[in-house]
Each structure stands twice: as C-alpha cells, then as structure tokens.
Amino acid sequence: MASLYGSNASLSNQKHPSSDRDERKKAQASEEELFYASCRAAYLTVFKSSLDSITSREQLCLVLQHAGRNPTNKILSKYWTARTRELHFDDFCIILKKEKAATKTELLKAFKKIDLESKGYIFHDTLSGILAGKGEKMSPDEVRTVLQLTDVNSNGRLDYNKFCDRFLEVCDQCTKTASDRMESDNKAKRQQFGSQTDKSPERSQSPLSKPRASRSDLDTTPKKAESKSPRISSARSSKATVSTVVNMVAADTKTSKLAEPTNLQDWNFALSKGCFFLEENGDVTSHHYKMHVPQKTSVFIKIKPYNLSKKEGKPSPWMSVDTALYILKERDGLADPQLVAFTEQRYKEIFTWKGELGPGVYYLIPFTTGCRLKKKRKPSTKDAPLVYRDRKEDLVLTPEFRSTLSDMFDVIDLDGNGFLNLEEYNFFELRTSGEKCDEDAWEVCKENFEMSKSELTRQGFMDLNLMEANDREGDPSDLWVTLQTMGYSKALEMTEACPFVIEAYAEKCKPTFKAVSLESSNKQLHKAVCRSVMQKGDAKTVDSYEDVIIYTYKSDARISSVIENKSDSKVIVQINNEQSKNCMSSRSLNVFAVEVPAKATMISQHVMPMNERQDWMYSCVQSIVG
Incomplete structure (x- = not known):
C-alpha cells in the first residue's frame, strides 16, 4: 500500500507540475512581502519615512532592535564603518536578510558550551565572569540587569532555558510593537503594501525562444492569459499599474563584432x-x-x-x-x-x-x-598567511601575498607605466586609510624605498608593505585592513572590487x-543614468496617474527602469519581478518598493541575466500603492 501511495503521489506531481510551481512561487512571494512589510514596520518606528536615512551607529542599532534583532558590537561595526556616512532603507533590508534573528537552538548551543554537565543552569558568578570578561563584554550595570530577572534567576543560578524563552519573547514583542504601531498610523498603513495577496492583471508569457527583442516587445497592454484560471500575484489589483515584458536572447547567439573605426x-x-x-x-x-x-x-x-x-x-x-x-x-x-x-x-x-x-x-x-x-557570503576559511620568519628570524612576505600585492600594484598604477606617482599612490592611501601622503612623507618614501624618476617601483611597494608588517612585529592586522578595503577576501581573492x-x-x-x-555614486551619476534611460527608453504613463511615468531602457546587456514623478507629492511604487525568468535585479529582491519624492526622478532597478548563455525574460509589474 505504501508503494502504491508513493507511485500515485509521483504520478500526481507529474500531472500538475506547473500548479505545484505556482504554489511554491506564491508561498515565496508571500514570504518576501511579509519580510518587506516587517522591515518597513521597524523602520517607521524610528523614522517618519523610509526616505529618511540612518545617519549614526546608534540609529542602526535601534532600528535593528525594533526588527527583533539583538545586534552585537561586531555586527554594528560590520555595517557601520569609519567611512560610513549613511544607510538607506534598502540597505537596512539587505542587513536584515543577512543577519537572521537568533533561534532558541542557537542560543541553547551557546549556553551548553558553558554548562558542560547539562544541568540546565549556570551559577551567577560563572556567568558574570563570562559576560563581563569575554567576547562582547557587558558593563556591570548590564550584567546586574540580567541577574535581576526574577523569572529566570533563583538561588544564585540562571535557568538558561527560561532565559532563552524570555529573550525570544522580547524580540518577538519588539517586532509586534513595530507592526502594531504602523497599523495604527493611517498614513503608514497606506504604505504597508504587499501584506496581502490580490489578483494582478492577467498577462501572457512569451516563449523564451522568441527572436531578438525590439521596442514593440515592450508590452503596454495586459493580455488575457492562456490558462482559464487567473494567475495569482502579490501585485495589487489596481488601475494604477504598468506591466512591462521584454524577451531577450542569450549573449552566445549574437554575432556582433567590435565596431572600431577602420583607421x-x-x-x-x-x-x-x-x-x-x-x-x-x-x-x-x-x-x-x-x-x-x-x-x-x-x-x-x-x-x-x-x-x-x-x-x-x-x-x-x-x-x-x-x-x-x-x-x-x-x-x-x-x-x-x-x-x-x-x-x-x-x-x-x-x-x-x-x-x-x-x-x-x-x-x-x-x-x-x-x-x-x-x-559575497564569506566562507569559513582561515586567513591566508601574509608573512613568515625565515631562518634568520627576518620577516618575509609569503609568495601568495607577494602575488596579491603585485596585482594590487597593477590596479593602482592608473596610467599603466609600471610605476606609482604621488597622485596614484594617494588614491590608494585615500582608499585604505582615508588620508593622503603629503610631499614631505613622499620624500621619506624616496629615501627608503626603490624609486624610478620619483615614482615608486613594484619592489618599492612590496618593501613598503613589509615595513608595515615589521612595524607591527609581524601582526598582519593592518595589512588585512588594506586588503579588505581593496576588495580582497581572507583567501586573498578579489571578490568585492x-x-x-x-x-x-x-x-x-x-x-x-x-x-x-x-x-561613491554621486548626484551627477544618478542624474546621468536617469537622463540616459529617459532619453533612450520607452515611456509609459501610469493609468490614473498622469504625472507618474515609467521609463524602460533595453540594451544587449541590461534593462534599466526609471520612475519620474511630476506631481506635488511623493508616490510609492511597488515593483514585482516574480514572473521574470533567468534575471537578477540590482535591488536583490523580487518584490520591493521605491519611494519617489515630489518633482523627482528615481532609478527603480537594473536587471541583467543570471546566465548570459540562456535566454532571459524581464517581466515587471509596477503599481502605485501610496
């Protein structure tokens, strides 16, 4: 009977594969929408609008706490560095995706490393020493606060099972309070899009084998789907919706040549x-x-x-x-x-x-x-060795580090002449330390490191880094700061540059x-990108919102979308990419929103194929929700 049941179940799955996929997509979309709504709820507890920026480490900590997180100093330092000036709402969403809320299993695992005999409790003296002396050190007042929680402490012992329950309860309460507050605010409530699933306008899906896309491929009219049952999507059913579908062919099928002038x-x-x-x-x-x-x-x-x-x-x-x-x-x-x-x-x-x-x-x-x-998700790998001591106990750069420094030299040698002048070296210094090397310091470099016509040689650059390691008696910490700011991972691979x-x-x-x-991307670049999309792309006016225009630009490599808001008040546009195929968005989300201030233009997203060797389809529904 079990075998027959399994066979029937398998047959059923074969008969209705598309239905199962639709259900999975709906579940995934619903999860993303709930996540996005919780992000907005937490953000609006601290700020008046998601157009406001996080401008301090303290604000970042507060808004993370309202999202049910318990950020450590290490986590805060990861996202708020010495060069950070502000973080935006999209940045906050990305941080929450990376920094998951702690689970009870994870918390218990940490406590059981202390309670080796699995008694279920930890003595206050032991706990106080750990909290105040190791890892994320707590102040005496913070330690005292933990030990005064009467429902988890008794007879000089902490019941860490109860403590975990209490901790998670407080985190959940923070999230619920944020949602309740947004729900009670009528204005904010209108911004809480994506919290329910409604029917979207039905639209056809063109086969991926369609020939090269042209301007006529930008479908401006929703079409009736082939299926009799309507497709369910998270986009709200609204007249204020624009649907855009562009079919693109794989890069490998194109035979274009580099169009250089003949002479x-x-x-x-x-x-x-x-x-x-x-x-x-x-x-x-x-x-x-x-x-x-x-x-x-x-x-x-x-x-x-x-x-x-x-x-x-x-x-x-x-x-x-x-x-x-x-x-x-x-x-x-x-x-x-x-x-x-x-x-x-x-x-x-x-x-x-x-x-x-x-x-x-x-x-x-x-x-x-x-x-x-x-x-990139940083792999759990050990730091690559940067230096070692030879038989004479002299400090030496490892071959791997020398190779990396040589590559780095090629990157900062902007004119490609094989040497570093003061201007080129200062771009490197600004990137890695935030300060320039003045003329006097450059003269010192000339006296101590190999130069050619007042320019630093490759060997001189190597020796400069070796001197830095010697100054720290072999401690590579500062060298790692340099490597990481230049985009290198702990495995000496350039992954973030x-x-x-x-x-x-x-x-x-x-x-x-x-x-x-x-x-970083400045106002000039933002304006230039917007202007290029508006000049070269196709424009669609949103129904019932004549002052809101969606521009879509298509090239062989990417599709870019810009929203122009000519009205006297801001608009919130929900973007839904659920039906796209083989696509990745610069926003890293399938469903998200863009707030466009009055009389302003905003880049909605850039989209590229995940696999350029395959055809891809851009299918985007943009809906005004507030």
Missing part, C-alpha cells in the same frame, strides 16, 4: 585604469575622470574589466561585472554638466561609444549596475584625461 591605429590614444569598490552598505565607489579635448574631433571610447589573471585561459572572477562610462560636458557657469553620451554598444565584456566631441572639458564617470558586484581600464581615441587631436576623485 583606429592612426588615432591619438590615451589610457587610464580604475576600480569599482563595493562598500559595506552596498554603494559602489570608483575613480572619476576629467578629459580635455583641444578641438572638434571624432572620438572612440572603450571601457572593460581589467583582467589580472596570471593563468592562461582562466579569466578573473570579476570579468563578468558589467561596466559603462557616462560622458558629461562641463558648462561654463553651470554646476550641472550636460549628458553627452554613454558607452551603449557592447562586444563581449567591452562597452564602447563612437561619436563626435567639440573642444572642451568632459567628465568621464564609470558605472556598474551592481547586479554582479555584490557582497572590479578593476577596469578606459581607452580613449581621438582622430584629430591628443585627448588627455586623468583620475580626479575616488567617490
């Missing part, structure tokens, strides 16, 4: 390297440049990831990170530069632009969507450009 070898050439660095809050920092063009000329510009791999046939892991370059023209007397163009054409990992530029100064601002440059190279060619004159700053 490019005769053009004047300039080059600079740079790097995208991923910050703790998810922001991306990169070098920014200024380019001077003496006269009107045809220009060809390329940007691509920079391959540091020493192994033939094995590309560096960041080579799949998308890159782009925005070209802005400096305008006399105006603070806001004009968007001229961006590298829209693609050949493999290279992105290019070809056109004509007049004489003047231009800003070159690198950009990546962030879809493929994300925080993407070096790139920019090449500029001009037909009639010599273009000159150099790095002028190292900064």
Whole structure:
C-alpha cells in the first residue's frame, strides 16, 4: 500500500507540475512581502519615512532592535564603518536578510558550551565572569540587569532555558510593537503594501525562444492569459499599474563584432585604469575622470574589466561585472554638466561609444549596475598567511601575498607605466586609510624605498608593505585592513572590487584625461543614468496617474527602469519581478518598493541575466500603492 501511495503521489506531481510551481512561487512571494512589510514596520518606528536615512551607529542599532534583532558590537561595526556616512532603507533590508534573528537552538548551543554537565543552569558568578570578561563584554550595570530577572534567576543560578524563552519573547514583542504601531498610523498603513495577496492583471508569457527583442516587445497592454484560471500575484489589483515584458536572447547567439573605426591605429590614444569598490552598505565607489579635448574631433571610447589573471585561459572572477562610462560636458557657469553620451554598444565584456566631441572639458564617470558586484557570503576559511620568519628570524612576505600585492600594484598604477606617482599612490592611501601622503612623507618614501624618476617601483611597494608588517612585529592586522578595503577576501581573492581600464581615441587631436576623485555614486551619476534611460527608453504613463511615468531602457546587456514623478507629492511604487525568468535585479529582491519624492526622478532597478548563455525574460509589474 505504501508503494502504491508513493507511485500515485509521483504520478500526481507529474500531472500538475506547473500548479505545484505556482504554489511554491506564491508561498515565496508571500514570504518576501511579509519580510518587506516587517522591515518597513521597524523602520517607521524610528523614522517618519523610509526616505529618511540612518545617519549614526546608534540609529542602526535601534532600528535593528525594533526588527527583533539583538545586534552585537561586531555586527554594528560590520555595517557601520569609519567611512560610513549613511544607510538607506534598502540597505537596512539587505542587513536584515543577512543577519537572521537568533533561534532558541542557537542560543541553547551557546549556553551548553558553558554548562558542560547539562544541568540546565549556570551559577551567577560563572556567568558574570563570562559576560563581563569575554567576547562582547557587558558593563556591570548590564550584567546586574540580567541577574535581576526574577523569572529566570533563583538561588544564585540562571535557568538558561527560561532565559532563552524570555529573550525570544522580547524580540518577538519588539517586532509586534513595530507592526502594531504602523497599523495604527493611517498614513503608514497606506504604505504597508504587499501584506496581502490580490489578483494582478492577467498577462501572457512569451516563449523564451522568441527572436531578438525590439521596442514593440515592450508590452503596454495586459493580455488575457492562456490558462482559464487567473494567475495569482502579490501585485495589487489596481488601475494604477504598468506591466512591462521584454524577451531577450542569450549573449552566445549574437554575432556582433567590435565596431572600431577602420583607421583606429592612426588615432591619438590615451589610457587610464580604475576600480569599482563595493562598500559595506552596498554603494559602489570608483575613480572619476576629467578629459580635455583641444578641438572638434571624432572620438572612440572603450571601457572593460581589467583582467589580472596570471593563468592562461582562466579569466578573473570579476570579468563578468558589467561596466559603462557616462560622458558629461562641463558648462561654463553651470554646476550641472550636460549628458553627452554613454558607452551603449557592447562586444563581449567591452562597452564602447563612437561619436563626435567639440573642444572642451568632459567628465568621464564609470558605472556598474551592481547586479554582479555584490557582497559575497564569506566562507569559513582561515586567513591566508601574509608573512613568515625565515631562518634568520627576518620577516618575509609569503609568495601568495607577494602575488596579491603585485596585482594590487597593477590596479593602482592608473596610467599603466609600471610605476606609482604621488597622485596614484594617494588614491590608494585615500582608499585604505582615508588620508593622503603629503610631499614631505613622499620624500621619506624616496629615501627608503626603490624609486624610478620619483615614482615608486613594484619592489618599492612590496618593501613598503613589509615595513608595515615589521612595524607591527609581524601582526598582519593592518595589512588585512588594506586588503579588505581593496576588495580582497581572507583567501586573498578579489571578490568585492572590479578593476577596469578606459581607452580613449581621438582622430584629430591628443585627448588627455586623468583620475580626479575616488567617490561613491554621486548626484551627477544618478542624474546621468536617469537622463540616459529617459532619453533612450520607452515611456509609459501610469493609468490614473498622469504625472507618474515609467521609463524602460533595453540594451544587449541590461534593462534599466526609471520612475519620474511630476506631481506635488511623493508616490510609492511597488515593483514585482516574480514572473521574470533567468534575471537578477540590482535591488536583490523580487518584490520591493521605491519611494519617489515630489518633482523627482528615481532609478527603480537594473536587471541583467543570471546566465548570459540562456535566454532571459524581464517581466515587471509596477503599481502605485501610496
């Protein structure tokens, strides 16, 4: 009978596979919506709007506590570093996804490491010594508070089973209080979208084998689904909804060639390297440049990831990170530069632009969507050795660390001449220590480390790092700070950075450009991205909201969406990507919301294929919910 039951169950699953998948998707969507609603509830307990930013470590701690977390100093330091100025609501959601609430099993496991005889209790003297002297040290007042909890303490002993129950009860109460508070606030209650599942407009799903997408593929009219039963989605049933479907073909099926000018070898050439660095809050920092063009000329510009791999046939892991370059023209007397163009054409990992530029100064601002440059889950691996002592007890750099330093040297050698000048070295110093090396300190470097024509050599750079290790008597802590700020993991792999190279060619004159700053995504870049999407993309006005326009831009590599709000009040737009296939979003969520202030534009999301060798489909429902 058991065998027959199993057989029938298997047959049933084969008959209704799509139904099971739909149910799983609905369950997953419901879970994401509940998570997002709980994030918003906690955030609105501390702030008036999710447009407000977290501006201090204390605020981060408070809002995490309202979300039912108990953040340690180590966790707070992980997300609020010396360079952190603010965190946004999206950052908060990402932190909550990573920092799960403690479970009773985990708490009991920690206590049982102390209670080796499994008595179920710990003496106060033992507990006080541990709380005040190890790990996350507690103050005497904090220890006293724990020991005064009468319902878990008696006769000088802590019943840690009861304590765990009490602790989790308080965490749950924090979360419930936040939800109740939002529920009671009518204005906030209107923002609590995604807390229920409603029917969305029915729409068709085009097969992935559809030919290359064109502008007509941007489906503006919801179509009747082939199935008789309506599809259930978390998008609210509302007239104020825009549906967009774009079918894209796999990159491997494209046969395009690099569209270089035929006589490019005769053009004047300039080059600079740079790097995208991923910050703790998810922001991306990169070098920014200024380019001077003496006269009107045809220009060809390329940007691509920079391959540091020493192994033939094995590309560096960041080579799949998308890159782009925005070209802005400096305008006399105006603070806001004009968007001229961006590298829209693609050949493999290279992105290019070809056109004509007049004489003047231009800003070159690198950009990546962030879809493929994300925080990695750090493996539980031991720190790679950086230094060791030889037979003479002298400190020596390990071969692995020397190789990493050599790669790092190539990244910060922006002009690619094999040496580091003071400007290049200062970008490195700003990144790793936040301070510049002045002229006097540079003179000291000249006296102590190998130089060539006042520029630091590769060997000199190695010796400088060895000196730092010697100053610390072999303690590699400062060296690890340098490595991690440059995007390296404990295994000496660059996992949170993407070096790139920019090449500029001009037909009639010599273009000159150099790095002028190292900064995170600024207002200029945000405006440039929005303008490019609004200029090149398709526009759809949201039904019943004529002042809210959704722009969707499609290239071979990505799809970008921008929301323009022309009204006098802010709008909240829920984004639902549940029906997309083989896609990853820069927001890292399938269902999320974007708050757009009055008279403003906001980047909704960037989307790329998870696997470029397969076809992909962008299916997005955008609904105004507040």
